Amino acid sequence: MKKEELRIVYMGTPEFAVESLRALVEGGYNVVGVITMPDKPMGRHGSVLQPSPVKQYAVEHGLPVLQPERLKDETFVEQLRAWRADLQIVVAFRMLPEVVWAMPPMGTFNLHASLLPQYRGAAPINWAVINGETETGITTFFLQHEIDTGRIIQQVRVPIAETDCVGDVHDRLMMLGGQLVTETVDNILAGTIQPIDQSQLFHSADELKPAPKIFRDTCRIDWTQPVRRVYNFVRGLSPYPAAWTELQQPDAQPLSLKIYKASIVPAPAVGNVATLSQPSGSIRTDGRSYLHIACADGWLDIAELQLAGKRRMPVADFLRGSHIGDQHRVS
Numbered sequence: 001m002k003k004e005e006l007r008i009v010y011m012g013t014p015e016f017a018v019e020s021l022r023a024l025v026e027g028g029y030n031v032v033g034v035i036t037m038p039d040k041p042m043g044r045h046g047s048v049l050q051p052s053p054v055k056q057y058a059v060e061h062g063l064p065v066l067q068p069e070r071l072k073d074e075t076f077v078e079q080l081r082a083w084r085a086d087l088q089i090v091v092a093f094r095m096l097p098e099v100v101w102a103m104p105p106m107g108t109f110n111l112h113a114s115l116l117p118q119y120r121g122a123a124p125i126n127w128a129v130i131n132g133e134t135e136t137g138i139t140t141f142f143l144q145h146e147i148d149t150g151r152i153i154q155q156v157r158v159p160i161a162e163t164d165c166v167g168d169v170h171d172r173l174m175m176l177g178g179q180l181v182t183e184t185v186d187n188i189l190a191g192t193i194q195p196i197d198q199s200q201l202f203h204s205a206d207e208l209k210p211a212p213k214i215f216r217d218t219c220r221i222d223w224t225q226p227v228r229r230v231y232n233f234v235r236g237l238s239p240y241p242a243a244w245t246e247l248q249q250p251d252a253q254p255l256s257l258k259i260y261k262a263s264i265v266p267a268p269a270v271g272n273v274a275t276l277s278q279p280s281g282s283i284r285t286d287g288r289s290y291l292h293i294a295c296a297d298g299w300l301d302i303a304e305l306q307l308a309g310k311r312r313m314p315v316a317d318f319l320r321g322s323h324i325g326d327q328h329r330v331s
Contacts (some may be wrong), residue, residue, distance in 0.1 A: 001190060003029050008185070009085040009104070011035040013052045016174050017091040017124070020111060021054060021179030024089075025061055029185060033083045034058040035093070038067045039258050072097050087180060087188065090143065101143040106188060110142045111181055113173045114211065115139060115155055117198040120148035121211030125173065130236030131209060132228070135159055136169065140184040142195060151195035152186050165238040165261070214241060221245045223280040223330060226293045227264050227298030234262050234300070242306070245281075245330040257330065260312060261304035267297055281330045287323070291315050293330055 008031050024031050033319050036058070041047035051059070060067050064083075068076035077099055088108035090096065101108040114124035115137040121127075128136040137157040144150040156176055160169055187193045202208065214237070221230060221243050237243040238260045246254040278284070282294040292299040307310040307322070318324075 002186065003027070003189060006030055006088045006106075006185070006189060007032045007084055007241070009033050009035065009080065009083055009088045009244065010054075010089040010091075011037070011093040011096075012054045013037045013094075014092050015053045016113070016170065016177070018053050018057050018234070019174045020091045020181040021057055021180040022087070023182050024185070026064075029182070031063055032085065033064045033066065033080075035066045035068070035080070036068060037094070071100055087185065089185070091177065091181070095145060095147050095212055098145065102293055109140050109153060109184060109188075110143055110148075110150070111177050112139045112141065112148055113170075115157065116141060116148060116152060118209050119211040120208075122213040124211040124237050125170050126166050126214055127209065127211040128236075129160060129164065129169060130233050132232045133160055134162075136173070138173050138180055140180055141198075149198060151197055152201070153193050153195050154180060154187070156180055163235075165235040167239045175200050204234055214245075216241070219260070220242050221330075223293065223295055227266070228297035228298055230295045230300055231262060231264050231323050234259050246329055247324075248281075248325055248329050254331075256308040258306040258312075259300075259304075260306065261302075263301045263303065265299035265301050267294060267299065279329075282326075283325055283330065284327050285319065285324055285326065287319055287325060289319070291319060291324065 006029065008024065008029055010024065010031050012021060013036050021034070030032040034054060036052045036054045040049050042048045042050040055065055066076060066079055071094065080100065081103065085104040088101065088104050090110040096108065101291060112124065115126060116139040119127055125136065135157055137155055139155045140153040141150040142153065158172060158176065219237050219241055221233060223230065234243045242258040242260060244256055244258045247257045248254050278294045280296060282292055283291065285291045291302045293302065302315050304312060304314055305318055307318065
């Protein structure tokens with residue numbers, strides 16, 4: 001079968017999934033339909049419906065779109081079956097019921113933004129950076145019952161630089177993901193794939209690191225942690241959803257403060273141990289050009305931040321308008 005004859009149904013929602021769909025469409029593959037999330041209510045009263053990035057691309061290119069509320073709904077399942085897909089591809093979508101993923105004769109494969117079996121879950125790129133990994137990657141694998149556990153088809157390894165934020169890694173993996181998806185389709189058509197069980201890639205003694213969904217409370221900074229861990233935490237959540245803390249003010253309500261960019265200022269060492277005399281969360285600043293926050297063993301030098309209700313800005317702009325001094329602290 002040629003790629004122009006292979007009937008593909010594509011499933012995805014966010015911007016990360018658009019690049020793989022674009023690679024298929026521009027590569028001349030036969031995408032017969034797209035499945036994405038229902039439009040999201042936006043605006044003050046939820047009166048404006050915002051289509052997903054995948055839907056926007058699909059509509060612009062004349063691709064049929066389904067947006068089911070429930071993936072087990074009989075009407076949806078029949079509509080999907082009518083597309084007569086040979087192969088289904090999933091990128092950043094939802095957990096599929098067996099009635100959906102088992103439907104096409106060639107199966108359903110997923111593009112996941114980690115080197116499985118590590119970082120199974122909803123936020124693999126964030127957690128890889130938060131945990132200070134120096135390498136991550138992308139994986140294509142066939143779906144089965146347990147989420148992110150299916151047989152691996154292909155993987156690509158990608159380095160993470162010490163200065164990378166999650167946005168940098170996201171964009172790198174997104175572009176490589178488009179290439180890997182089309183390569184995987186080509187290899188399935190050529191009959192050259194040899195999927196392997198994920199159990200072959202780790203031993204029982206290995207630590208499997210999860211990648212659970214991130215909520216607002218997940219993003220609050222713990223300043224009692226070592227400065228390297230706090231630094232990784234900030235870059236692992238930048239630019240979205242962003243690590244945050246509360247700025248404690250004398251005689252005023254605390255203010256929420258998001259931190260987007262920072263660097264490390266080590267504390268002086270006594271013997272072989274870094275020590276810091278100030279309590280965690282203490283602030284030191286000249287009020288003009290720098291803002292340092294105390295962690296367990298060093299200072300975090302803040303470069304870009306956003307006060308609640310204000311725009312994201314360089315620290316110098318923030319200091320000029322905020323009158324922050326050493327009497328302030330964060331928690």
